[in-house]
Amino acid sequence: MSRVRIVPTGAAAEYFGGSGEEFDAEAGNLFQLVEVLDARAPGFGDAAGVQLVFAVNGEVTEDWTAPLPERAEVLIVTKISGG
Amino acid sequence: MPQPGYHAPETVQQAIALLSKEPGARVLAGGTDLIVQMRSGRIASPLIVDLKRISGMIGIRASGDGFAIGAATPCTALKKDAAFAAAWPGVVEAANLIGSVQVRNRATMAGNLCNASPAADSVPALIAAGATCLIAGPSGERELPVEQLATGPGRTGLATGEFVVELRLPARPKGGGDAYLRLIPRTEMDIAVVGAGAALVIDAAGTCTAARISIGAVAPTALLVADAGAALVGSKFDDAALGRMGEAVRAACSPIDDKRGTISYRTDMAAVIARRAVAIARQRAGEAN
Amino acid sequence: MNAPEAKSGFRHVGTRPVRPDGIDKVTGKAIYSPDFVAPGMLQGAILRSPHPHARIRSIDTSKAEALPGVKAIVTADDFPTLKSLMVTMGESAGNIIHVSRKCMAQGKVLYDGHAVAAVAATSAVIAAEALKLIEVDYEVLPHVIDIDEAMQPDAPLLHEDMVTEGVQPRPDKPSNIPTYVSKTKGDVAEALGRAAAVVEGRYSMPMVHQGYIEPHACVASWNADGQANIWCSTQGAFVVRMLTASVLGISQADIRVTPLEIGGGFGGKTTVYLEPVAMLLSRKSGRPVRLAMTREEVFRASGPAPGVQIDFKIGATADGYLLGADLSMKYNVGAFPGNGVQVGLITALYHYRFESFAMHGWNVVTNMPGIHAYRAPCAPQVNFAVESAIDELAYKLGIDPIELRLKNAVVPGDPGFTGGTLGEIGFVECLEAAKAHPHYSAPLGPNQGRGVAASYWINAGGPSVAAVSLAEDGSVLVTTGSPDIGGSRASMAIMAAETLCIPYEKVRVTIADTSAIGFSMVTGGSRTTYATGKAVIEAAETIISIMKARAAGMWGVDVADVAWGDGEAICLDPAKDNQRLPIGKIAARMNNTGGPISAEASVNPHDYLPAFGVHICDSEVDPETGQTTIVRYTAIQDVGRAIHADYCEGQIQGGAVQGIGWALNEAFIHDKAGRLDNPGFLDYRVPVCSDLPMIDTVMVEKPNPAHPFGVKGVGEVPIVPPLATVANAVSRAAGVRIRDLPLSPDRVYSAIKSKG
Known part of the structure; x- marks a missing residue:
């Protein structure tokens, strides 16, 4: 388990009060984090990975099995489409 | 399912008979307006009468001192007729601004005239050149100045059974020169926001002795602006005369505001484009002296 | 042109071989979507709303059904009711309900051209006639096209249940504003207060369309046993499969989507408009059904790019360091919530080191077709405002515009928009190349002016699958699920040939259907050469490993004693005297050494890097008419490394030309009744060849360390x-600043006139 800083932006902020306020959560990897956040904001789990992506310490992370580093910043951003 | 009938008569009389029988019939020359309008649903005609098999409909021939151009002569063919291209370069250039090369291989000036778009490119050039059209119909033939054929956007004074057989242009006068210019947002493949034709005659001293100025896309039909021509006659194209010509052009404008241009822009541009057309026509007239 | 010719020790990378799909395309043999024919196929047609906003009271199809030759009619009633569900489309997300409503209006029409019914008949003429017999009873509603009007509290509402996301407290009333976003850094007011120069302005541009030459078209065949085939042109056969299955509520494996050749997409072909409708018509009629849009339908009822209204204020120190930026963005996203301003937020300012900024953005729905992706979607709009203001600031301060950008340009190690640090980006290199280019110092003629601007795009990675196999003679087959819209067959062949050290012509590439290979994300986001390329390279490397093992078996040596080079296995065992086995000999014996040699690679890379570009333009304005001529144009770009040099340059030229079109003439024009007034190429003016000079390109190559060949x-x-x-x-x-696009002659003329 690592304690990580959650930074929800854009559509992600909607799930956590809308103000974009940062908060801490505990999880070992992104699968666990999504579960934790879904419990806190029901529906978040469905949006994660579809509408939202995670950047762990600034790196967009698609492999949700990778261990989360202690004190990592997890930025949640809206997926962007290319042409 | 309404499918239009198609006829390709071999004589003018057969064409008149077909057109007389069906008031909704349409004449097909190049078809570059007609087919597009039929496909888009703007026109639903029960009968199409193709002129191209009638003898004399395609080609340019001498007629007296001048030229007769068959109604189904494609625009690109005008360029290949050296005598005509030398006499009326403004008309040939105007006709070869329409659409693309592929379109101009089919499109005709007579069709451009009878489609009666206010923005038709060849029409102001023909008006400036003093062209007439020969009309055949149930009550015989009649000849009409080109500027009198269209009566409004998409409308002509042709009666049921009538169609344009040929366009007639005089010989180039001594000291004569013509030009047509249009303004479009692109460089080609576009429709005139404003068009202007000029045909001038100047004497050896450089004085304008005759001038016909025409404008397109700024009124319900292409217009001959007699006052604009009159402003130039007797002048040596000094700024005052050109200014009066421009004012006469502006006064003749009654454009609409639409997606292709505003009233004020079209009016301002008509004077600018007319002045530029006059400059080219004057240069050609000077070279002819 | 200064492209590399097989430099850096590469055998194929950076060269310009003939494209393998070229002959078919230039001789007309290639099958594009409107060309495809299935046996017994019916012709479909779609009835579209003449109103921009109306409630559908009823639809009576009985007269159309009675017309001989009509085999099926579909309305919204034939679509399953869907639960709101976000799905991945391309690289972004969309609500499946909106996807469905773009295929067929449900209850309300939201834009001129919105589909209300569809017919399949034995001929196109009968189908068209049947449309005229369908009676739709509309209750016409007030419509709204303009951004400001749509944001008014009393504006006609498109969606009665739409409440703005991102506002605290949550609004208690619906509006036409689906999204509010914001991002701030530092104290902008304070920073701008210290600025030696401040520039402020409102910028706008209208909705524009991708203008791909090939209209949307498909043939669908849905059998009674539930299995279906769809043939269509798309940037992503898998997204067509997923969206069609989701809209219709059926299993994805039941739909086999075959991507045909694509005549342009630019992002616009990463969704479905026709396929679910053609499927329903096919199921009802029991026959394959073709649906093909006309050009007018494409303009009225597909997915254009948003129009915007942007307020921007920017300030800098006297020596040109950017202090603060205050940015308000309103994106007109058309009839449905979409990804508009969210992208504006990410692409607006991150190429410069602003000391502080405040960004606010709103998406606004209007009675226009819902936006869809268009080449760097939503970035050009805000970049227009930002780079115009930077230019004004440079002139105000008396600093060269490239110099000012160099002072503020981000470099590797600076923060990017995700909070991480930027990798091996090449922005400064591009700016230096622009400054050094002869174009930048060439003299200007009368009535001419020079402009520069810079930008970046995030690019993308994502999942791809590629298969590589050997034919018995040692030639190589590469199969991907990435439709070829920009020459990717050639670039995949180059990367496979480079990896295997064999001739380019020995590699042939096939784009597979959705049942023939595993999932790949769309060809879009500038991801294909990078991500699918990685899969091809990885599969080719596996092939090399297998061939080395097979050669070891043939020689009877340990595989550790086999190397690969020059298209052949090399025996390192001294006893074997440096023997070699060419790929053809290994292939000829592969069924005696373990069977067919074939490998598949499945990747999901995200170590892509953003791309930067700097453009220089000389224009000449006719002061009497306002007409603009583009006299000279140079586009400089960090490409990472060019795989096929021609296609990199072609992409740069094509992008520049499309952007020039937006700048000069392109615009959706609506009449007072809310109908699109220019749904054709005559009055929707993309540039024609004679409008443009040769677009000169300069490829700066700063390789992406995370790609085997350096691709960005x-x-x-x-x-x-x-x-x-x-x-x-x-x-x-x-001689006058113009802040509204397009720069059509009448707009430029009135600006010149107003300056007096």
């Missing part, structure tokens, strides 16, 4: 800078 994305960033580049050039030539 190329296709999208070149459309971003042209808007401001041209506007800066024209403003300079005209």
